[in-house]
Amino acid sequence: xxxxxxxxxxxxxxxxxxxxxxxxxxxxxxxxxxxxxxxxxxxxxxxxxxxxxxxxxxxxxxxxxxxxxxxxxxxxxxxxxx
Amino acid sequence: xxxxxxxxxxxxxxxxxxxxxxxxxxxxxxxxxxxxxxxxxxxxxxxxxxxxxxxxxxxxxxxxxxxxxxxxxxxxxxxxxxxxxxxxxxxxxxxxxxxxxxxxxxxxxxxxxxxxxxxxxxxxxxxxxxxxxxxxxxxxxxxxxxxxxxxxxxxxxxxxxxxxxxxxxxxxxxxxxxxxxxxxxxxxxxxxxxxxxxxxxxxxxxxxxxxxxxxxxxxxxxxxxxxxxxxxxxxxxxxxxxxxxxxxxxxxxxxxxxxxxxxxxxxxxxxxxxxxxxxxxxxxxxxxxxxxxxxxxxxxxxxxxxxxxxxxxxxxxxxxxxxxxxxxxxxxxxxxxxxxxxxxxxxxxxxxxxxxxxxxxxxxxxxxxxxxxxxxxxxxxxxxxxxxxxxxxxxxxxxxxxxxxxx
Ligand code: SF4
Ligand code: SF4
Numbered sequence: 249x250x251x252x253x254x255x256x257x258x259x260x261x262x263x264x265x266x267x268x269x270x271x272x273x274x275x276x277x278x279x280x281x282x283x284x285x286x287x288x289x290x291x292x293x294x295x296x297x298x299x300x301x302x303x304x305x306x307x308x309x310x311x312x313x314x315x316x317x318x319x320x321x322x323x324x325x326x327x328x329x330x
Numbered sequence: 331x332x333x334x335x336x337x338x339x340x341x342x343x344x345x346x347x348x349x350x351x352x353x354x355x356x357x358x359x360x361x362x363x364x365x366x367x368x369x370x371x372x373x374x375x376x377x378x379x380x381x382x383x384x385x386x387x388x389x390x391x392x393x394x395x396x397x398x399x400x401x402x403x404x405x406x407x408x409x410x411x412x413x414x415x416x417x418x419x420x421x422x423x424x425x426x427x428x429x430x431x432x433x434x435x436x437x438x439x440x441x442x443x444x445x446x447x448x449x450x451x452x453x454x455x456x457x458x459x460x461x462x463x464x465x466x467x468x469x470x471x472x473x474x475x476x477x478x479x480x481x482x483x484x485x486x487x488x489x490x491x492x493x494x495x496x497x498x499x500x501x502x503x504x505x506x507x508x509x510x511x512x513x514x515x516x517x518x519x520x521x522x523x524x525x526x527x528x529x530x531x532x533x534x535x536x537x538x539x540x541x542x543x544x545x546x547x548x549x550x551x552x553x554x555x556x557x558x559x560x561x562x563x564x565x566x567x568x569x570x571x572x573x574x575x576x577x578x579x580x581x582x583x584x585x586x587x588x589x590x591x592x593x594x595x596x597x598x599x600x601x602x603x604x605x606x607x608x609x610x611x612x613x614x615x616x617x618x619x620x621x622x623x624x625x626x627x628x629x630x631x632x633x634x635x636x637x638x639x640x641x642x643x644x645x646x647x648x649x650x651x652x653x654x655x656x657x658x659x660x661x662x663x664x665x666x667x668x669x670x671x672x673x674x675x676x677x678x679x680x681x682x683x684x685x686x687x688x689x690x691x692x693x694x695x696x697x698x699x700x701x702x703x704x705x706x707x708x709x710x711x712x713x714x715x716x717x718x719x720x721x722x723x724x725x726x727x728x729x730x731x732x733x734x735x736x737x
Contacts, residue, residue, distance in 0.1 A: 274529065297521070311396030311397075317486035320389065
C-alpha cells in the first residue's frame with residue numbers, strides 16, 4: 249500500500265533534524281532518501297513533492313539559501329543583527 | 331544626522347563624467363529616505379575598506395516560497411542602523427516588459443511605503459528588482475504586490491523567472507509568440523518557480539528570431555529561439571531600391587553572410603537558401619526587402635550559462651526546428667525528461683549544461699530519448715569522424731588490406 253504523504257513528511261522532518269548542522273539537504277536529497285526507504289512503488293516523486301509542500305506550508309520547515317537552496321528548520325538567522 | 335556621515339568623497343567620484351550615476355540617484359532618494367542615506371554611508375565605507383559590508387541571509391522569505399527574496403544584512407549595523415536589514419525582492423515582470431504608467435506608480439508607492447524606494451528596472455534575470463527592505467516588511471510588501479496582480483520571481487535553485495523578447499507585440503521578425511510562450515511556461519511551472527526542486531538554477535529565455543534580443547543563447551539553460559525552415563522572403567524591387575539609395579549590397583550584405591551563400595551581380599540578389607544558417611544579418615541590413623520565411627517555428631537549445639563556478643558557456647542545439655504551434659507541447663515533454671535526468675545525476679550547484687559537459691552529450695541525449703542530428707554539431711562537415719548519411723561512410727577496410735603482402 250502506498251505510504252501516505254503525512255508519513256513521508258514526518259520521515260523527511262526527522263531527516264532534516266538529524267542532519268541539522270551536519271549537512272544541508274536539498275529537496276532532491278530528501279526525495280531520493282524517501283524513495284530509497286519506501287521503494288518507488290510506495291512513494292513517488294510526486295508524493296515527496298507534496299510532503300515537502302506540507303512541511304513548508306505548515307511552517308515546520310523553511311527554505312534556506314547558501315549558494316544553493318536547501319530545506320531546514322526555522323531558526324534565528326545567523327547573519328541577522330541582534 | 332551628523333554631517334560627517336553625509337560625506338562621501340569616494341562615491342562622489344562616480345558622479346563625474348557624462349554617464350548616468352547610481353550615486354546621484356541614491357543621493358536624490360536620500361533626501362527623503364533614511365535607508366538610502368545609510369546605504370550611501372555603508373557604500374562609502376565599503377569603498378574605503380575595499381570590502382563588502384553586506385552579509386547574506388539564508389532563510390528570509392515569504393511564507394511558502396523558497397525564492398524571490400535575497401536576504402542581506404549590514405555587518406556594521408550600529409553605524410548604519412537603517413540598512414541593518416536590506417533585503418532584495420525580485421518581482422516577476424510582465425512578458426515583454428509592458429506596463430501601464432498607472433501600475434508603475436502603484437509599485438513605486440508600495441516600495442516607498444515598505445522599502446527603500448530604490449529599484450532596478452530590470453535585473454539581468456528580467457525581474458523588477460526592489461532593493462532594500464526589512465524582514466518585517468516582506469510579507470506586507472508581498473501582499474500588496476499580489477493585490478496589484480504581481481508575484482515574486484525566482485531566486486535560488488528554482489526555475490528562474492522566464493523572460494521573452496517583445497516578439498509579436500512589436501517586432502515583425504518574431505517567428506513565434508514569445509510573450510505567450512513565456513506566460514504559459516511561467517504559469518505551468520509555478521511550483522518549480524517558487525519551491526526550489528533543482529540542484530541549481532534553471533532559466534528559460536524566449537527570443538522570437540535569431541537576433542536573440544534576450545541573449546538566450548548565452549544566458550538560458552533552455553533557449554527557445556525563433557527561426558524558419560523555408561526560403562527567406564525576398565522583394566527584388568526593394569533590394570534594387572536599397573542599391574539605388576546607396577547600400578553596397580556586395581560589401582554590406584553578401585560579404586558578411588557567414589556561409590557566403592549570397593551573390594549580387596549588380597541587379598539581382600541570389601540566396602542559396604540551402605546553405606543559409608538563418609543568422610538574420612541580411613534581413614537586418616535590408617529589412618524592407620528580406621523577411622524570414624513563411625514556415626516558422628523555433629530552435630530549442632540547451633546549456634548556456636554566465637561564468638559562476640566554471641567559465642561561460644553558449645547553448646547547444648537540442649531540437650533544430652519545432653513548428654510554431656508545437657513549441658509549447660514539445661517544451662513540456664522535453665523539460666520533464668531534462669529535469670528528471672538533472673535531478674538524478676546533477677551535483678549541488680551544477681547547471682544542466684555543466685552536467686551535460688561532465689557526463690557527455692551522448693549520455694544526455696540517450697537519457698532524454700533524443701537521437702543525435704547534424705544540427706547539434708557546430709561544424710558537422712568539418713568532422714571527419716561523424717557520418718550522418720550512410721553513403722558518406724568510408725567502407726571498413728577488408729581483412730588483411732593495408733598489411734604488407736606476404737612474400
Ligand atoms: S529577438 Fe527577434 S523577434 Fe525578438 S525582439 Fe529581437 S529582433 Fe524581434
Ligand atoms: S540569414 Fe545569414 S546566413 Fe542566411 S543568407 Fe542571410 S546573411 Fe546569409
